[in-house]
Amino acid sequence: MSGGSDVVVVGAGPAGLAAACQAAESGARVLVMDDNAAAGGQVWRGEQGEWQERFARSGAALETGRAVIDERVRERGRTVVLATGARELFLPFPGWTLPGVVGAGGLQALIKSGYDVAGKRVVVAGSGPLLYAVAALAREKGASVMLVAEQAPGAAVAGFVRGLWRHPEKLAQGVGLAMALGGVEAVRGCWVEEAMGRGRVEGVKMRCGRRVWEESCDVLAAGFGLTPNTELAEMLGCHVRAGAVETGDWQQTSVEGVYAAGEVTGIGGVEKSVVEGEIAGLAAAGRRAEAERLFGRRAQWRRFGEELGRAFALREEVKRLARGETVLCRCEDVTVGQLRDRAGWREAKLRTRCGMGACQGRVCGAITRTLFGWGPSKPRPPLYPTRFEDLFSD
């Protein structure tokens, strides 16, 4: 039935599930849509936690395996909650397109869906707490984790860790990770300069200040933090600032009837996503008084997100790793040298085909925003490659 739901939630990760539970438990008819085969999102992929169980009992409907590709999602219900999450930020460096070089989140997803890392030598590099989670997971599955390299300076990370007493859940997670990492070498203020190998990655050149060395490996997992998935919000006309969807007290966006919650409003981790989702779900179901009680908790986790952002801010050196001949847009084989003197995204696109391939500018758009400060143009439908027939079947 078209328009049959009171609340349509896009994304079944932490924010989406929390929003759906709160709205459905308030008596709203809720539909959750997600392009993965099951609920959970990136963080809870393949897990059966508290929120998944609560969701199963909530009465909310779940539609999986189909991506939301355009603004027609608004026809599915009166209000929409955007919980579209974030994706990994890649940065180009020489050799980053070699087989065997994957994202940090990419390796996590690969392992969770059955990729065998047993016996493989793995280097994890880039930025953010995700690196440690990925390293711990790889080690648990039998990989030899050679090195975990965080680009942020040791002092910044140490300051962040010292501040964790304010967020005991995070402190416990950190201790758990540290134990899971065992004797793995974890360095800070250190980054990949180049991935090397014939036909596939065989080693990486690392730098720590003035010290440069090579490390052999079979897999390099390199991720530079997360970037919000704002494309659907932009297509619906929501204001986006500094790469994140702007929201008000009730998680409402600038567009009437559209809410946003979780990483899409700014990177802050799973707890921020859950509490924002809860507030959005309650507000969308008309229970503002209950939502307001969560403001304190939200403020705490937003603070955590800000601290995280400051501690793991990208240093200028990692934005300058690519050489002129290093490919930046992988779909269309456009190099950094072809792009760096362009006036902006639109010119780059028309002159070089950057962003015109199947990723629709998701990967290269985030890179050029980070490297050159370009704002990508408004996304055009479909948001994901879609079979011709599915595009016009209603």
Place this chain on the structure above:
Amino acid sequence: MTAGAPDVLIVGAGAVGAACAWELSRGGLRVSMVEEDVVGSGATAAGMGHLVALDGSEHEFALSRFSQGLWAELLPQMPREVEHLQCGTLWVAADDEEMSEVRRKHGYYGAHGVSSEMLDAKQLAAAEPELRVGLAGGLVVPGDSVIYAPAAAQWLVERSGAAVIRGRVERLNGRTAWLGDGTRLEAGIVVNATGARAAKLTAGVPVTPRKGHLAITDRYPGFLRHQLIELGYMKSAHAGGGESVAFNAQPRKTGQVLLGSSRQHGVEDAGVDRMILSRMMKRAVEYLPGIGELQVIRCWTGCRAATPDGAPLIGPWPGEDGLWLATGHEGLGITTAPGTGRLLADLILGRTPCLPAGPYLPARLCHG
């Protein structure tokens, strides 16, 4: 006139403005251009970049054929980003009635020096295996081709040596253009080459917007071999008003399939209209059943500049001394850009026109 002002200021750096800059510079004039976005970013970027000889009228054929000759001189000099693909056009006939149109077209082209080849049903299937069975035949025009027009426009602008000023012109006359930020640009003469926006800058110019939808797929090398157009296309292209959809599918050098075409008269909103797109796609599936399986990666719209009699406006604007027009090319602006530039330069420089100018002069549509 301010000292140092250019001889000509061209407003709009699409394919038509770029070709005008190229020809006027080669004619010895100092040219400046003003463009609100990036060179070749408007209808030039939205369209299909099909270089085609069309025979909708004598003057349409004359300008498109003459322009094809100029393209043939330019393309070998242009860089690979222009993505020139000599795929030819294949006009597809669904039934016997359309086959009689194939014979007429074949005769017309032959009489005017354009080589073409008639195909029966079996030859059609061999020429383009993805077409459905049961079509009557077709006409191949091997001289037609496909380009990526923004790259061609950029090359023409660069080689012309014209200075490109970034800004949005809000008002103009035959000597001056005013930008949104108050900047005043002066020149000996001004050329309005702003496509469908021309009437907004020069009151009374008879161009109206005609919106089109396009969709492009991921890469499927070999899926198509020719630019395919249904014979009913000409009826759609030359219809006066309302909405129409015609089957028009193009292979890109990248292996992608670019799909047109629709026409909505008087619609200026740039949003994708789901119903039109849906009709366009259903029409395509009627000809190419396998296209339903391909992944579409992007849909967008563009705006053609339509005139009441279907011919472009090239020449002086009678209402304003010093003001010239190069607009109103509807769906044929990429093909006819070089001929437009040459004809405009001939008229401005007082040379013998490369073509009889009458059918293209704006004065033809000015009454009283």
